[in-house]
Amino acid sequence: MTKRGRFITLEGGEGVGKSTNMAFVVATLEAQGIEVVSTREPGGTPRAEAIRALLLDPAPEEALNTDAELLLMFAARAQHLAEKIIPALSRGAWVVCDRFTDATFAYQGGGRGVAFERIAQLEAFVQRGLAPDLTLLLDMPLSAAQSRLESRLSSRQEQRDRFEQEQGDFFQAVRRAYLERAGAEPNRFALINAHQPLEDVQADIEQELAKRVAAWR
């Protein structure tokens, strides 16, 4: 693939404001005349969304095996890359994605305890070197993110999905794994303090985008 567009991902734990800030990132880029494809993982295409439903279903009658969960994440990703992300980047559009493979390292690696090397093998197999150009990691203390999530769940009367049913130490491990990855790849990651009023979070995101977009165009 000759990649021409840029690939931006948003990452972070539950309730840190990824969905809220996706729209802001897309609008900021579109205001500069950039064609943007906005998408999410797991999911992003009809078949990948069907895999997402399997992954998030709390189905009490059968646990989901850890390796099956990991492979389904990458199966959804393979479909999403082939049908949506790669075609968009190839024609020069920019792709903004709510979660990508850093979430697999954080949740399946940090949270579930799968060895990072095993995840890296699947990453190489499925992505063949394709990686985000910029990853905005929204980070905040767990307790504050949990209370945001509680109010979102109750206002939309949503059920907790299979991941949202996990306990605090799972999410601490997820957060730690994200922060480790950001520390190891400081050029790709922009660490955003998500524990601020929304306009301050967005000012920080805008600044990070401005720094890179000018250099890329």
Ligand SMILES: Nc1ncnc2c1ncn2[C@@H]1O[C@H](COP(=O)(O)OP(=O)(O)O)[C@@H](O)[C@H]1O
């Ligand atoms: N900076 C912020 N300050 C206060 N509340 C926020 C902020 N950002 C998002 N929220 C609210 O917190 C909840 C979770 O945000 P959301 O974007 O759905 O998070 P995520 O997609 O990361 O789970 C939503 O109700 C949202 O309106």
Ligand SMILES: Cc1cn([C@H]2C[C@H](O)[C@@H](COP(=O)(O)OP(=O)(O)O)O2)c(=O)[nH]c1=O
């Ligand atoms: C992309 C991805 C998501 N996930 C999990 C994290 C989320 O709990 C769940 C669904 O993602 P998402 O809808 O982004 O969750 P939320 O908006 O509640 O933050 O899938 C993984 O465990 N591994 C992955 O590779």
